[in-house]
Amino acid sequence: MMPYFSDNFFNPSANYDASYEIRDVINNSRMVIANTISCKPDEIYFTSCGSESDNWALSYVKPGQHIITSLIEHHAIINTCKKLELCGVEVTYLPVDQYGRIDLDELKSAIQSNTVLISVMAANNEIGVIQSIDEIGSVAHQHGILFHTDAVQYYGHYNINVNNSCIDMMSVSGHKFNGPKGIGFLYINNRVNISPFINGGGQQFGKRAGTENVPGIVGIAKAAKIAYSKDVISQHAHIDDMRNYLLNKIMNNISDCHLNGHPELRLFNNINVSFDGIRGEQLIVLLSMYGICASTGSACSSSSNEPSHVLKAIGLSDDGANSSIRFTLSNYNTFDELDYVVDVLKQCVADLRSVK
Ligand code: PLP
Numbered sequence: 001m002m003p004y005f006s007d008n009f010f011n012p013s014a015n016y017d018a019s020y021e022i023r024d025v026i027n028n029s030r031m032v033i034a035n036t037i038s039c040k041p042d043e044i045y046f047t048s049c050g051s052e053s054d055n056w057a058l059s060y061v062k063p064g065q066h067i068i069t070s071l072i073e074h075h076a077i078i079n080t081c082k083k084l085e086l087c088g089v090e091v092t093y094l095p096v097d098q099y100g101r102i103d104l105d106e107l108k109s110a111i112q113s114n115t116v117l118i119s120v121m122a123a124n125n126e127i128g129v130i131q132s133i134d135e136i137g138s139v140a141h142q143h144g145i146l147f148h149t150d151a152v153q154y155y156g157h158y159n160i161n162v163n164n165s166c167i168d169m170m171s172v173s174g175h176k177f178n179g180p181k182g183i184g185f186l187y188i189n190n191r192v193n194i195s196p197f198i199n200g201g202g203q204q205f206g207k208r209a210g211t212e213n214v215p216g217i218v219g220i221a222k223a224a225k226i227a228y229s230k231d232v233i234s235q236h237a238h239i240d241d242m243r244n245y246l247l248n249k250i251m252n253n254i255s256d257c258h259l260n261g262h263p264e265l266r267l268f269n270n271i272n273v274s275f276d277g278i279r280g281e282q283l284i285v286l287l288s289m290y291g292i293c294a295s296t297g298s299a300c301s302s303s304s305n306e307p308s309h310v311l312k313a314i315g316l317s318d319d320g321a322n323s324s325i326r327f328t329l330s331n332y333n334t335f336d337e338l339d340y341v342v343d344v345l346k347q348c349v350a351d352l353r354s355v356k
Contacts, residue, residue: 001180001215001222012212013203026212029221036228037170037187038161045186045208046217047197050152050173051076053186056197056208057148057169058119063088066115070094070102071313072129073121076171077150078309090114099262100129100314107139117146122154126297126310126326127261128270130154137166146192152176152184153267156227157236168192174216178330179223183216236268239329242338246327247271249342254349260311260324274316274324278352283325286348292341295326 004025012022030041047053054076061067061084069081071093081091092110094102102120118140123130133149140147148169151160155170156177162170169192173184188194188207200209250257256276275283280296287294297308307321316324327341 001219004215004218008214012214013201022214026214026217029217032221033185033224036160036224037155038163039187040190042205043187043190045188045204046212046220047184047186047208048182048213049184050074050150050171050176052197053171053173053184054150055080056186056194057171057188058084058117059197060146060148060169060192060194061089061117064114066090066092066112067117067119068092068094068107068110068115069119070096070121072096072100072124072127072310073119074125074150074152077119077121094120096129096313098315099265100124100127100310101262101265102131102136104132104135104139107136111143111145115143115145117148119148119150121150121152122158123151123267124261124310125153126308127272127314128153128267129261130265130267133167134165141166156224157232157267157269159232162187162189169194174220174223177223177227180216180219183213183220185220235331239331239333240268242329242333242335243269243271245335246329246338246341247273249338250345253342253346257349260314260316269329270326272324272326274320275349276323278323278349280323280325282352283348286352287344290344292344295328296324297326
């Protein structure tokens, strides 16, 4: 990324030689990303983040039309749907089971004659639950409806073929797979007739105006290349082992705690646990004093005092939801760190439970 902040800072839309090179760099980045999901390069639109991608995808739905989504989507989807409702769009928020999975029969029954889009996330950011996107996409296409998936937590970690999964639009964010912040993309199948989300110049095939974030584009493409350079599933093994080790150790060492989300159909790096009788946000503050970074709910909405809408949707009470915290692991964690986490966690939970 560094040269594109300095020596190669030329505007890709200009008409001097140096800018042609930058245009090539952007086109090459687009090609690298397109190869990772088996689409065409001109179906990749760079955005500023996953939220922008989600907002843009949902802008497809117009007043009088109907969209189906789920109760556990990220706020970038939920809040956009709420706004669309104010403009006369009909929205169905599908419930989920105790693990966070939507039911395909309920999805089919929710379809109306004016349904134009189904938007269901590939994997949830709080409880890590993975949805059957192939099946959801195929239901959508059987009914002539477009399928959008928020793959912000999924892309870069799992294989995706947009054709096999009947995905028409897909949101991705760079910083979820070791890329930079401030860059994401929206895959839009060429068949989808969607208006530009940002109007202005003719950048990005006239669909997403604004001078491109060249270092960000180079960075997200490099991160994608690294993420998909090997068999992605085999890269999970180490993190998966650490995640299971951490979970078992928490369960065996700390009383009255419960795993939230699906035991198997979940992101390989995610643990979400409720500790009865304590408040998650207090536990986070204590852990932070020991150098441990964990989250309540979604990292993007941790400042909110509302109990997590995801944990409520899987049936937790307000108290249950407020007693939950989430750990997300990466390749860079070690087993020694996990031993330290459990030692500190045990002490912090005991301390908080003793203060009544
Ligand atoms: N969707 C999901 C599932 C997410 O987890 C996030 C961020 O955590 C977003 C969307 C928003 O992405 P960004 O922070 O890049 O806007």
